[in-house]
Amino acid sequence: DTEVTQTPKHLVMGMTNKKSLKCEQHMGHRAMYWYKQKAKKPPELMFVYSYEKLSINESVPSRFSPECPNSSLLNLHLHALQPEDSALYLCASSQVEFDSPLHFGNGTRLTVT
Amino acid sequence: AQSVTQPDIHITVSEGASLELRCNYSYGATPYLFWYVQSPGQGLQLLLKYFSGDTLVQGIKGFEAEFKRSQSSFNLRKPSVHWSDAAEYFCAVAMNSGGSNYKLTFGKGTLLTVNP
Numbered sequence: 001d002t003e004v005t006q007t008p009k010h011l012v013m014g015m016t017n018k019k020s021l022k023c024e025q026h027m028g029h030r031a032m033y034w035y036k037q038k039a040k041k042p043p044e045l046m047f048v049y050s051y052e053k054l055s056i057n058e059s060v061p062s063r064f065s066p067e068c069p070n071s072s073l074l075n076l077h078l079h080a081l082q083p084e085d086s087a088l089y090l091c092a093s094s095q096v097e098f099d100s101p102l103h104f105g106n107g108t109r110l111t112v113t
Numbered sequence: 114a115q116s117v118t119q120p121d122i123h124i125t126v127s128e129g130a131s132l133e134l135r136c137n138y139s140y141g142a143t144p145y146l147f148w149y150v151q152s153p154g155q156g157l158q159l160l161l162k163y164f165s166g167d168t169l170v171q172g173i174k175g176f177e178a179e180f181k182r183s184q185s186s187f188n189l190r191k192p193s194v195h196w197s198d199a200a201e202y203f204c205a206v207a208m209n210s211g212g213s214n215y216k217l218t219f220g221k222g223t224l225l226t227v228n229p
Binding site: 004006040041042043045056090092097101102103104105106107109 | 147149154155156157158159162203215216217219220221222
């Protein structure tokens with residue numbers, strides 16, 4: 001069982017839809033991350049939140065909008081996505097930003113039609 | 114430029130055989146080093162990490178890794194592979210990207226197949 005919980009597990013959305021991915025951890029970690037993983041590829045960093053503030057944005061298109069409502073929650077709001085955005089979206093957390101091991105959730109498998 | 118290399122895209126071993134997965138990095142200082150494992154459709158699970166100290170580190174599931182500074186390597190080993198070890202293995206390196214900031218870079222991964 002993972003200590004980082006992601007919902008939903010699977011999501012199918014059209015290009016005009018608005019949806020959100022959710023991530024929750026209760027380990028007291030102060031850094032949270034969104035990664036995107038295409039098939040047979042390593043995870044690619046999208047965003048990092050440190051102490052609830054956006055620390056890193058890896059030049060991600062604005063159709064992806066992260067939000068960190070509190071230290072335990074991380075959301076990723078999706079709007080007007082493209083089919084090439086279909087991927088496994090992984091959330092992770094760590095005690096502090098990158099200076100400690102990352103704990104990953106099981107991901108949300110997103111399909112954009 | 115900072116980089117992580119896993120030279121083997123796919124490795125096949127027989128159950129019970131020993132395993133070594135290779136990882137090399139390019140960085141001017143000693144980074145933080147990790148090995149993660151990913152089963153199909155799952156997230157990544159940390160196997161082990163090296164920050165400092167003893168260069169031979171023990172992890173979960175019977176895995177170990179050795180940091181060799183002279184070779185800029187952090188190879189993962191297991192003396193006897195089990196069928197359940199079949200998965201994708203990622204080496205990851207946290208390197209200083211400026212000031213007190215670190216950035217985690219993943220290798221491209223090695224897919225392990227275990228034959229009965």
